[in-house]
Amino acid sequence: MASTDVAHRTSRLPGSGWLETLLVSLGIRGRALVIAIPFVWLFLFFFVPFLIVLWVSTSFVVIAQPPYTHITPEGTFALNIGESYKRLFVDALYFKSYLNSLLVAAVSTILCLVIAYPMAYGMARCSHSTRNILLMLVILPFWTSFLIRVYAWIGLLKNNGLINNGLIGLRDHVSYYLTYCFGDGAGDWVSSIALPINMMNTNFAVYLGIVYSYLPFMILPLYATLEKMDLSLIEAATDLGCKPLKAFFVITVPLSFPGIVAGSMLVFIPAVGEYVIPELLGGPSSLMIGRVLYNEFFSNRDWPTASALAIAVLIALVGPLMIYQKYQDKELEKES
Amino acid sequence: MPVGAGGAGQWGIEQLGEIMAAVEKTTKQQNKHVNTPWNDPKAEPYIRIENVTKKFGEFVAVNNVSLNIYRGELFSLLGGSGCGKTTLLRMLAGFENPTAGKIYIDGVDMAGIPPYDRPTNMMFQSYALFPHMTVEQNVSFGLKQDKYPDSEIRQRVTQMLDMVQLTPFAKRKPHQLSGGQRQRVALARSLVKQPKLLLLDEPLGALDKKLREATQFELMNIQDRLGITFIVVTHDQEEAMTLSTRIGVMNAGQIVQIGTPQEIYEYPQNKMIADFIGSVNLFEGQIVEDEPGHVLIRSDEAGGDIYIDHGISSAPGARAWIAIRPEKIHLTKQDLNEPHNCVKGVVKGIAYMGNLSIYLVQLDSGKQIKVTLQNQVRAAEATIDWDDRVSVTWHANSPVALLS
Numbered sequence: 001m002a003s004t005d006v007a008h009r010t011s012r013l014p015g016s017g018w019l020e021t022l023l024v025s026l027g028i029r030g031r032a033l034v035i036a037i038p039f040v041w042l043f044l045f046f047f048v049p050f051l052i053v054l055w056v057s058t059s060f061v062v063i064a065q066p067p068y069t070h071i072t073p074e075g076t077f078a079l080n081i082g083e084s085y086k087r088l089f090v091d092a093l094y095f096k097s098y099l100n101s102l103l104v105a106a107v108s109t110i111l112c113l114v115i116a117y118p119m120a121y122g123m124a125r126c127s128h129s130t131r132n133i134l135l136m137l138v139i140l141p142f143w144t145s146f147l148i149r150v151y152a153w154i155g156l157l158k159n160n161g162l163i164n165n166g167l168i169g170l171r172d173h174v175s176y177y178l179t180y181c182f183g184d185g186a187g188d189w190v191s192s193i194a195l196p197i198n199m200m201n202t203n204f205a206v207y208l209g210i211v212y213s214y215l216p217f218m219i220l221p222l223y224a225t226l227e228k229m230d231l232s233l234i235e236a237a238t239d240l241g242c243k244p245l246k247a248f249f250v251i252t253v254p255l256s257f258p259g260i261v262a263g264s265m266l267v268f269i270p271a272v273g274e275y276v277i278p279e280l281l282g283g284p285s286s287l288m289i290g291r292v293l294y295n296e297f298f299s300n301r302d303w304p305t306a307s308a309l310a311i312a313v314l315i316a317l318v319g320p321l322m323i324y325q326k327y328q329d330k331e332l333e334k335e336s
Numbered sequence: 337m338p339v340g341a342g343g344a345g346q347w348g349i350e351q352l353g354e355i356m357a358a359v360e361k362t363t364k365q366q367n368k369h370v371n372t373p374w375n376d377p378k379a380e381p382y383i384r385i386e387n388v389t390k391k392f393g394e395f396v397a398v399n400n401v402s403l404n405i406y407r408g409e410l411f412s413l414l415g416g417s418g419c420g421k422t423t424l425l426r427m428l429a430g431f432e433n434p435t436a437g438k439i440y441i442d443g444v445d446m447a448g449i450p451p452y453d454r455p456t457n458m459m460f461q462s463y464a465l466f467p468h469m470t471v472e473q474n475v476s477f478g479l480k481q482d483k484y485p486d487s488e489i490r491q492r493v494t495q496m497l498d499m500v501q502l503t504p505f506a507k508r509k510p511h512q513l514s515g516g517q518r519q520r521v522a523l524a525r526s527l528v529k530q531p532k533l534l535l536l537d538e539p540l541g542a543l544d545k546k547l548r549e550a551t552q553f554e555l556m557n558i559q560d561r562l563g564i565t566f567i568v569v570t571h572d573q574e575e576a577m578t579l580s581t582r583i584g585v586m587n588a589g590q591i592v593q594i595g596t597p598q599e600i601y602e603y604p605q606n607k608m609i610a611d612f613i614g615s616v617n618l619f620e621g622q623i624v625e626d627e628p629g630h631v632l633i634r635s636d637e638a639g640g641d642i643y644i645d646h647g648i649s650s651a652p653g654a655r656a657w658i659a660i661r662p663e664k665i666h667l668t669k670q671d672l673n674e675p676h677n678c679v680k681g682v683v684k685g686i687a688y689m690g691n692l693s694i695y696l697v698q699l700d701s702g703k704q705i706k707v708t709l710q711n712q713v714r715a716a717e718a719t720i721d722w723d724d725r726v727s728v729t730w731h732a733n734s735p736v737a738l739l740s
Contacts, residue, residue: 235431236464238451240478240529254468 050314057084057307068303084308094309097287102316104203104278104288105271108210112218112267113260115211120222120259121252124229135223138216146213150280153209157199157281164196171195201283209277214270218263225259226252258331265324269317289313372596373406374582382407382565383428383533388437390423397423399589400437410559410566412576415586416612421569424586425535428567429458442532452481455532459539463522465510471497471521472506478529496524499558516547523555527562536568540575552578573613577601585609601661606740610659617665617705619658623737626650631737632676633658639701641676645732650739657738662708664734667695667720672727677735681705683724695720697728 023033058079059068072078088094123134141149156162171193178187199205229252237247253260275290282288289309296306373379381404390398398420405411413421426432428439430451439446441455457478465474475496479489497503500520510518519539526534539555540548556579559566570576576583577597585593585600593605604610607618621635621642628647633656635642642658650656672678684704685696688711695707707728709720720726 230462230464232460232462232464233466235429235451236458236460236466236525237477239429239431239456239458240525241452241481242477243452246481251466 053307053310056303057311059304061302061304063301066303067301080304084304085312087305088308088312093287094292097289097292098312098316100287101272101274101289101313104206104210104286105268105274108207108214108271109218109264109268111207111211112215113264116215116218116222116263117260120219120226123219123223124226131227138219138223141216147276150209150213150277153205153212153281154200157205157208159196159198159200161200163199167197168195200281201286203282203286205281205283206278206286206288209281210267210271210274213277214267217266221262221266222256222259225256229255258327261324261327265320268320269324272317273313373409374404379406381405382409382442383567384438384440385424385428386438386440388424388427388434388439390420390427390432391435396589398427398434401589401591402437403584403591403594405565405567407565408559408563409581410556410568410579412568412570412580412583413586414570414573414576414583414613416571419586420589421571421586422537425458425537425567425569428533429456429535430454456535457526457529457531457533458535459522459526459537461537461539461541463510463518465518465521465525467510470507470509471502471513474510474521475524475528478525482529492528496528500524516543516551519543519551523558527558527564530562531564534564534566536566538570538572539568540570540572548575555579577613585612587612603736604659604738606738607657607659610736610738614661615706616659616661619660619703621656621658623650623652623654623656626652630732631656633737637701637703638679639699639703640679642735643676643732644735644737648737648739654739658735659738660730660735662694662706663692665705665707665728665730667697667707667709667726667728669720669724669726671725672729674729677732678727678729681726681728683720683722683726686720686722697726699728 023029023036056068058081059070060072060078060080061067062069070077070079088098119138123131123138126134154161158164171190175187175191178190179185233251233255234244234247237251238244242250273290274288275294278286278288278291279294282291290313293306293309293313296302296309300306383403383405385401385403385405388398388401389396401420401424413424415421423432427434428441428446430446430449433447446454466477469477472493476489476493479492484492494503497506500523502517502520502524505513505517510521513521523539526536536555540551543551552575555566568576568579580597582594582596583600584591587608593600593609595603600609600613604613604616610616610618619635619638619642621633621637623631624634624641625632626647626649630646631644631648633642633644635658638658644658648656667683671680679699679701681697681699683695684698687694687696690711692708692710695709696704697707698704705728
């Protein structure tokens with residue numbers, strides 16, 4: 001029998017024989033086995049939990065442990081189909097936070113793109129040694145925990161934080177200096193500037209935090225495509241009568257499109273579900289779906305609604321994910 | 337057809353047509369060589385390069401080059417890598433600015449004129465086709481920049497694609513084309529604007545030998561038909577020889593010799609050029625006699641006296657080098673005893689090339705030389721074999737005496 005053949009030929013972990021026998025009897029061996037491992041992993045730790053979330057989203061809230069049930073007060077089994085989903089549409093809070101998440105993610109993505117493109121472009125045009133240093137600097141923030149970096153922004157942005165204290169110190173010094181030099185009242189207009197600037201717990205802080213945290217994810221794919229680009233294409237364009245700025249838009253930008261798509265997806269997708277940044281830096285008005293979801297699970301203990309919300313987010317992200325996948329495939333195709 | 341009808345019955349009309357075309361081509365090429373504006377002091381050069389120098393930091397890429405190129409020429413810049421030929425071409429296109437000196441195209445000073453305003457187009461070594469555009473879009477790109485009406489763009493692109501025989505591929509992207517097709521797209525793209533000057537950077541570098549030969553003639557034909565002035569950069573001396581009206585040989589940032597292919601090959605000005613163009617045997621020697629009618633040079637390296645039937649006007653006793661092309665040397669097994677232009681040696685190697693054979697002969701002086709002989713008879717009947725003792729002779733007008 002084939003299974004015994006394999007068992008004799010391959011050394012294996014003790015006690016894993018049953019798994020091998022199972023796989024082989026299912027007709028999975030060799031290359032299929034290698035491919036099967038990640039699939040099994042994703043099945044167990046992504047698909048099964050997804051089904052559990054789906055299952056929970058069809059249940060009733062109950063004050064119990066766990067806080068959901070499929071048993072009605074009458075004691076019969078029932079699926080609570082649609083009620084938790086309906087709430088997402090009826091209660092404006094969910095819909096608003098949902099739209100707000102998409103908006104924040106979209107704006108952050110555009111901001112990241114606008115900031116990252118010149119950076120990536122500049123890096124790609126540097127000498128090789130400089131390039132590596134710059135690349136290193138882009139990756140360097142990852143050496144510190146994401147959470148700590150976001151906390152650090154609190155220290156910078158809060159009312160008696162570094163930025164505001166610096167500005168206040170500067171204001172007071174300038175005002176004092178003007179008064180000293182030009183007499184009483186000369187520095188009044190400076191000292192009347194309203195400080196501190198309220199930055200913490202605002203949408204501004206959320207955008208700042210997201211753009212800061214996700215910028216490297218935009219820079220790296222952009223850099224990768226721009227660095228590969230043949231510079232003689234730009235020369236060819238100018239040689240054929242195209243001015244440099246136009247050449248940038250008709251040659252460089254279209255050719256870096258795969259990088260733009262990859263970077264945008266890498267920023268947009270996690271930004272939609274972002275929880276930590278709005279929680280730490282955002283105010284009560286910066287409603288984002290991740291935050292609402294967290295509150296629903298842990299504060300309200302309304303697991304069915306929270307699950308429904310989670311699935312709604314997933315559905316919203318399937319579109320962008322598919323676009324991303326399509327571009328990745330296209331790129332691979334081109335390279336082969 | 338103004339041809340005697342005598343042979344027509346035997347060959348058929350197609351063959352006659354082909355023969356006529358071939359004859360016409362040769363006459364045209366001969367005419368081109370008869371038309372030599374560079375020998376006419378009154379002729380106005382079309383491109384004037386005056387004392388152009390280009391430095392990159394401390395490195396001098398182009399060193400004080402002056403060059404006149406005439407309308408309709410196909411001028412080659414020939415040299416090894418790093419000799420400055422590409423830098424010179426890039427300065428003509430406007431991608432680099434000269435550190436010193438001036439460039440005039442059709443009488444206009446090019447200083448400060450960016451590439452997009454110059455009457456030049458370039459065909460890049462890598463072709464630099466826009467990968468996200470179709471063949472058609474690539475070719476029409478330049479015309480669109482100049483805002484020609486759509487109908488004219490379409491007409492000119494169609495015409496161009498027709499000429500380079502790429503009409504069936506108009507809708508393809510560059511990565512769907514073969515190397516030769518890409519090269520033709522690049523050519524069409526650079527020609528479609530009908531520039532005053534077309535710059536070609538190693539145009540045939542990436543092609544295989546057969547395709548390269550075909551394209552060489554195609555290039556010459558196009559150049560002939562459109563009358564555009566071409567400047568070709570190449571490291572391939574064979575390519576330069578077949579294509580060019582004139583060749584400028586470059587070395588270390590300077591032009592060391594300018595001349596027709598024939599002049600460069602037959603009358604190289606120094607050892608470096610003689611060695612670079614084709615293969616050559618060099619002997620060092622001392623001038624014994626230098627009369628207007630002849631030179632006599634004693635060379636220990638050759639192991640005998642060398643007599644050349646033209647004077648070179650130098651001081652007797654000066655050092656000189658004698659360059660003799662391998663195909664201008666004759667070998668015989670006879671034991672000849674001439675007073676000069678005759679040395680002895682032993683055949684140490686034979687490389688059979690089909691149409692000719694290369695013989696490596698170790699002279700009695702110890703120097704090894706190369707001799708090529710046509711295989712006029714079948715190889716099996718070859719008369720000279722390995723380790724044969726031979727007399728090596730050449731005609732008095734074959735060698736060139738070089739002073740540097």
